Amino acid sequence: MxxxxxxxxxxxxxxxxxxxxxxxxxxxxxxxxxxxxxxxxxxxxxxxxxxxxxxxxxxxxxINRIRRDQISQQRDKSLKEYSRIQSPTNFEIAEYSARQFESLRLLGDKISRHPLRNGNNIRMLVGGDQTYPAMIQAIDQARKSIALQTYIFDNDSEGRKIADALARAKERGVEIRVLIDSIGSKYSRPPIIHLLRKKGIQTALFMTNPLGLRMPYANLRSHRKILVVDGRIGFTGGMNIREAFVTAVAGDKTAGDTHFRVEGPIVMQLISVFAQDWEFTTKEALPYDTWCDETSSPPEPKVPARCIWSGPDRAIVSTHNMLLGAFAVAQRHIRIQSPYFLPDATLLGAINTAARRGIIVDIVIPGSNNLRLVNYAMTAQLDQVIRTGCRVWRARGNFNHSKLITIDGAWSYVGSSNMDPRSLRLNFELDVEIYSRDTALAIEKQIDGEIAHSDRTTLEGLAEIPFRKRLRNRIIWLASPYL
Missing domain, CATH: 1.20.5 (Single alpha-helices involved in coiled-coils or other helix-helix interfaces)
Structure with missing residues (x-):
């Protein structure tokens, strides 16, 4: 046979x-x-x-194909090199924030590899109208180095403006590295990576070609947003690079978002995270002297802050644990603004426990969401927080991509993380915890402004949704870990 x-x-x-x-x-x-x-x-x-x-x-x-030992060793090495001056500073939390957050500071010391450092100047930027011009101004003033990392870098009018600014810096002899997520790079056609490389800018895609296949990792993405100029000025937050956030282009359909310009020791932490991801992607180690500046002195006011990075390696639950600790120490008011609010059972328990303790919990989500399936899944889960007394607000108007949390007007958590399974377990994320009453007040005003133009979601309103839609929402909610 x-x-x-x-x-x-x-x-x-x-x-x-x-x-x-x-x-x-x-x-x-x-x-x-x-x-x-x-x-x-x-x-x-x-x-x-x-x-x-x-x-x-x-x-x-x-399958998590990230080699935990290898990437962790790379990060250990990079952290030692880029954190020479990153020793903790002694100060009283209550002077800048509130005494109740001393225990949260201790939690952060165990979760983050970055110490809480005083002496940071942090300025909130609202929307693309403020953020992109500030980024371009910093790029145009660069003297020695620019590091840019983002999830989406569209090849549109705003993306090309930033590409042109990078090209001008390249002509001045500035060292430039750009890192774009391999999936995020495909949001526009043709991808801007070709234009950047044509302009002579060193650009790489994060997490591509697993097992030799011509395809990106489907589930593991770099969602971080970092811009560091001369190791002195940094930008981070939730904003991708897209013209949809600019009023002059999008008009009355302009999407909202929030970003932050930072100076001080936290900039060293930002470049440290970038250097780790760049070396992991390209095997190129960035020299300390070119990418860091230990001499700059930020303007007043100066506040304590630190980076919290997370991802599907040894830092997989960093943000998750920080939020659990933060909700546990809240005494008066928790404000959460998230475009994708799908916390897991543990975080739901922490939020609901805070509400049962008498803490006011305001949760702001978009009334109009750019991801329809996520919106369905969120709607299916809202009753679980409303029943315990949390106030859920659906913002009217255009989609808002901001990720903001404040507690008791004294502590803030901002950055790239959404409160959903992907951000909490699958994505590489970067957030910042800030111990500052002034910063918290500014963010509170931002969130309260959204609430003022929102509709409150109630159990009665959810019950009025037709059964077929409620059933659809629950079925999609079952798949929420994969959205």
Whole structure:
């Protein structure tokens, strides 16, 4: 009997055997490597219910291929190099914030590899109308180095303005590195990476070509937003680079967002995170003297702050743990603004416990969302916070992409993280905790301004949604860990 005859006669048995072996192998891998029981159960279920397609999907989207030991060692090395002056400073939290946050400071010391440093100047920038001109001004004043990292860098009118500013800096002899997420780079066609490279700017894509395949990692993305100029001025927050945030272009459809311009020791922390991701992507180590400036003195006022980076490696629950600690120490008022509000059961428990303790909890989400499926899933979960006394507000008007949290008018948490499963477990994120009454007040005004133009969501309103839509929302909510 020839091999061909054998295959023709027994191919159903061979397919069954292959499906059993691959399915069992993938299921065992998921059960042994997933630390989140919900993720483990979900993937094992997908694999067992679809023995051929399931293992393939798990191979593409379910396996964390980041070599934890290698990337952690790279980060340890980079942190030691870029944190020479990053020793903790002694000061009383109550002087800048409130005494209740001393315990949160201790929690941050254990979660973040960056110490809480005093002496930072932090200025909030609202929308693209303020943010992009400030970024271009800093780029045009650069003397030695520019580091830019973002999730989306569109090849549109605003993206090309920043590309042109980078090109002008390149002509002046400034060292430039640009890091764009491989999936985020595809939001515009053609991707701007070709234009940047044509202008001679060193640009790389984060997380591409796994296992030699011409495809990006489907589930692991760099969602960080960092711009550091001369190791002296930094920008971070939630804004991508897109013309949709600029009034002159988008008009009455302009999307909202919030970003922050920073000076002081926290800039060293920003460049440290960038240097780690750049070396992980390109294997190029950035020299300390070119990318850092230890001599600059930021303007007043100066406040304590630090970076909290998270991602699917050893820092996987950094932001998750910081928020749990922050909600636990709240005494009066928690304000949360998030475009994608899908906290897991643990965070929901912390938020609801705060509300039951008598803390005022305001949650602001967009009335008009750019991700329809996420909006459906959010709607399906809102009753879980409303029942405990939380106030949920759907903002009228255009979509707002801001990610802002303040507690008791004294502590703020801002950055790239959404309050959803992707940000909390899958994405590489960067956030900043700020101990400052003035900063918290400015953010509170921003959030309260949204609330003033919002409609409050109630249990009665949710019950009035037609059954078929409520059922649709719940079905999509079941898939929320994968949205």
């Amino acid at each position: 020839t091999l061909q005859t054998l295959f023709e006669e027994y191919w159903p048995h061979l397919v069954f055997l292959v499906s059993v072996v691959t399915g069992a192998t993938a299921a065992v891998h998921a059960a042994m490597t997933k630390n989140d029981v919900r993720a483990a159960i979900s993937w094992v279920g997908v694999i067992l219910m679809s023995p051929l397609v399931g293992p393939f999907l798990y191979l593409i989207a379910g």
